[in-house]
Amino acid sequence: VTAQSGKDHWLQEGFATYYALLAERSVFGDDYFYYSLYQNAEQLKNASKNDSIPVLNEKASSLTFYQKGAWALHVLRENIGREKFNLAVKNYLHKYAFQNVVTDDFLAEINQVSDFDTQNFKKVWLEQSEFPEAEANTLLLKNDFMKKFLKLKDQPLSIEKNQKEILKIIKGKDYYPIKELLLYQIAKEPFETKSKILATAMQNKDLHVRQAVATSVNEITESFRAQFETLLNDKSYTTQEITLYKLWKQFPEQRLKYIDLSKNWVGFQSKNLKILNLSL
Secondary structure (H helix, E strand, C coil), X not given: CEECCHHHCHHHHHHHHHHHHHHHHHHHCHHHHHHHHHHHHHHHHHHCCCCCCCCCCCCCCHHHHHHHHHHHHHHHHHHHCHHHHHHHHHHHXXXXXXXXXXXXXXXXXXXXXXXXXXXXXXXXXXXXXXXXXXXXXXXXXXXXXXXXXXXXXXXXXCHHHHHHHHHHHHHCCCCHHHHHHHHHHCCCCCHHXXXXXXXXXXXXCCHHHHHXXXXXXXXXXXXXXXXXXXXXXXXXXXXXXXXXXXXXXXXXXXXXXXXXXXXXXCCCCCCHHHHHHHHC
């Protein structure tokens, strides 16, 4: 089933993006799914400040066709329910198999299984360039992890008043973005003030949390150097790149050691680690 023109391009890419995300949800879980939606929403919100082209326009950006298209489908699915949404999609695919379609063809199938106001949906999500942040946040808040994440984002914890709570979260089972957020929020604090939190984060087995330490720490004391050097062994080319450069920069007397240690590194297809080694 293919769109008649570029104007309805989202019918391909929105579905491709959303169904890939639903597949990932079945593997990685709800927290992963909602955080992915949140990240897409943040991109779309920022892009809409300068991008005035809506989904239903052949000149829309890839971000609009893919991510906003996926969000539009999520809004439909959440409003009419999973069963009705799946039925509408199934009917749509059977009815228009090997044919060309427009957006109204798909929305007509939504109308066949529900009384959802597709005209208002079309106006808000497909014909306006602004990202409907309030409606998106309402859907994100269905997830407990996102409730906690957004609360911490709006009301950051203070090391002075909340160090025990921060340490508890870093040690706990919360999904990694919450721990990342806490580490980024204390990035400007003096090393001595946050040393216990950093040491705790470094003991975390999640590569994302350890990478947040590598990214957020700009002052590496001699007492923290050995612990920070363990990041060079993490199975993340990004973490290795960040760590190698920061150590090389802050400890001139150790530069030959770091260059020798990384001499056989390659990294991504772009050879990011090899290029950094040669540059240093």
